[in-house]
Amino acid sequence: MKLNSNIAMKTQVAIIGAGPSGLILSRYLALHNIESIVIEDRSREYVQSRVRAGMLETPTVELLDEIGIGERLHKEGFEHKGIYLQIPGKRHHIDFQELVGQTVWVYGQTEIQKDLHAACDANQQQIYYEAKDVHFENIDSKNPIVHFTDSSGNPQKIECLAIAGCDGFWGVSRKAIPDVDADSFERVYPFSWLGIMANVKPSIDELIYAWHPNGFALNSMRSEKVSRLYLQVEPNDHIDNWSDERCWDELSERLALPGWKLERGEITEKNILAMRSFVSNKMQYGRLFLAGDAAHTVPPTGAKGLNLALNDVRLLGETLVKLLQQNDEKSASEYTSKALEKVWRATHFSWWFTSMMHTSGDPFDAQLQLSQINHVIKSKYASANLAENYVGIR
Numbered sequence: 001m002k003l004n005s006n007i008a009m010k011t012q013v014a015i016i017g018a019g020p021s022g023l024i025l026s027r028y029l030a031l032h033n034i035e036s037i038v039i040e041d042r043s044r045e046y047v048q049s050r051v052r053a054g055m056l057e058t059p060t061v062e063l064l065d066e067i068g069i070g071e072r073l074h075k076e077g078f079e080h081k082g083i084y085l086q087i088p089g090k091r092h093h094i095d096f097q098e099l100v101g102q103t104v105w106v107y108g109q110t111e112i113q114k115d116l117h118a119a120c121d122a123n124q125q126q127i128y129y130e131a132k133d134v135h136f137e138n139i140d141s142k143n144p145i146v147h148f149t150d151s152s153g154n155p156q157k158i159e160c161l162a163i164a165g166c167d168g169f170w171g172v173s174r175k176a177i178p179d180v181d182a183d184s185f186e187r188v189y190p191f192s193w194l195g196i197m198a199n200v201k202p203s204i205d206e207l208i209y210a211w212h213p214n215g216f217a218l219n220s221m222r223s224e225k226v227s228r229l230y231l232q233v234e235p236n237d238h239i240d241n242w243s244d245e246r247c248w249d250e251l252s253e254r255l256a257l258p259g260w261k262l263e264r265g266e267i268t269e270k271n272i273l274a275m276r277s278f279v280s281n282k283m284q285y286g287r288l289f290l291a292g293d294a295a296h297t298v299p300p301t302g303a304k305g306l307n308l309a310l311n312d313v314r315l316l317g318e319t320l321v322k323l324l325q326q327n328d329e330k331s332a333s334e335y336t337s338k339a340l341e342k343v344w345r346a347t348h349f350s351w352w353f354t355s356m357m358h359t360s361g362d363p364f365d366a367q368l369q370l371s372q373i374n375h376v377i378k379s380k381y382a383s384a385n386l387a388e389n390y391v392g393i394r
């Protein structure tokens with residue numbers, strides 16, 4: 001039954017998107033006694049089921065601990081001291097602990113989403129799932145309004161003091177910023193990733209990033225029983241072209257090393273992920289602030305996407321606390337410039353690592369890449385540069 005709702009809900013912050021950025025921001029704000037309402041386009045089940053990131057920087061782990069959802073991560077996650085870089089016949093360990101004194105954590109984004117849902121349920125966080133037609137009013141005032149249609153088809157209105165656009169690359173928030181495209185940058189890469197999830201014990205203790213003439217391959221993991229692996233494929237490739245056997249044969253070829261065997265198992269998930277770098281240099285307008293993939297996207301080679309999103313979330317959380325509790329408009333005006341420093345560093349690193357590891361079919365490119373990878377392997381300084389960026393520059 002459609003009700004014509006003219007009664008406005010009131011909250012301090014309206015958050016668009018219930019992915020990691022939106023829900024972690026809602027937890028951070030609640031920790032600082034700031035109320036929020038979350039509006040999400042998809043169902044809770046759909047958001048929960050999306051397979052995405054797997055590698056967490058230490059600052060991300062610290063934020064999850066701070067908002068009280070780090071317990072399962074410390075029990076079930078894996079702390080990794082480095083990664084392996086591989087070219088045909090040679091596998092070299094880059095030791096982050098030794099080079100820069102930092103480590104990283106393997107814990108799936110789907111697990112973080114589960115922990116967030118539990119925390120939001122326990123704290124009665126108001127979340128509207130399957131909300132449609134989200135649009136804004138008065139975002140350049142101190143009392144912006146969010147309009148949407150709820151899952152029962154009823155029009156809803158939220159009067160708030162700030163809007164957090166955490167609705168990802170395809171969301172509506174970034175598009176609400178005037179002339180946003182004039183200050184945005186995009187690079188679409190001429191390849192995609194085929195990602196597979198498999199019920200098989202990981203064949204090695206830490207991640208392998210492998211350059212191979214056939215294309216890049218990544219051996220990652222989720223638990224002692226689940227492996228997560230990726231193959232560079234053509235940009236318009238389709239999972240119908242990739243039988244389980246072809247996946248395992250190609251992964252075995254690209255990750256091959258004498259005396260080592262890639263274990264095979266039941267493949268439970270296959271997806272193809274387009275590769276793009278995108279940055280909007282406009283991350284706010286009036287009382288609308290963007291965080292996470294709503295403002296930027298990186299190719300997942302450097303495992304930066306989720307970590308960069310949560311760097312924004314911490315900064316936006318701090319900014320909103322100062323704005324709403326201390327009326328600190330100056331900090332609010334500096335949000336974008338502060339966020340972009342890390343956004344561009346992570347964007348450059350993700351582009352650099354992607355360009356070094358993915359083949360183009362051009363033999364000259366291949367020689368340059370092999371020379372660069374060998375330099376990173378042999379030079380302590382070049383290894384430290386990779387390590388410093390991978391663990392997350394503070």
Ligand code: FAS
Nearest residue numbers: 017019020021041052053167168171292293300303305306
């Ligand atoms: P998200 O896109 O996760 O969440 C945005 C939310 O907003 C979604 O739930 C969406 O449904 C909702 N939304 C969209 N439009 C809306 C609207 N109009 N109204 C209301 N809600 C709306 N990163 C890595 O580090 N490693 C990886 O391997 C990796 N793999 C990825 C695979 C895929 C397919 C994708 C898309 C991304 C991947 N990423 C990876 C990056 C990913 O982890 C993101 O960085 C992370 O999800 C960012 O989180 P959010 O900013 O919350 O955006």
Ligand code: PHB
Nearest residue numbers: 054055220300301302303
């Ligand atoms: C993953 O485990 O999904 C993963 C890990 C590291 C990356 C990309 C993806 O660089």
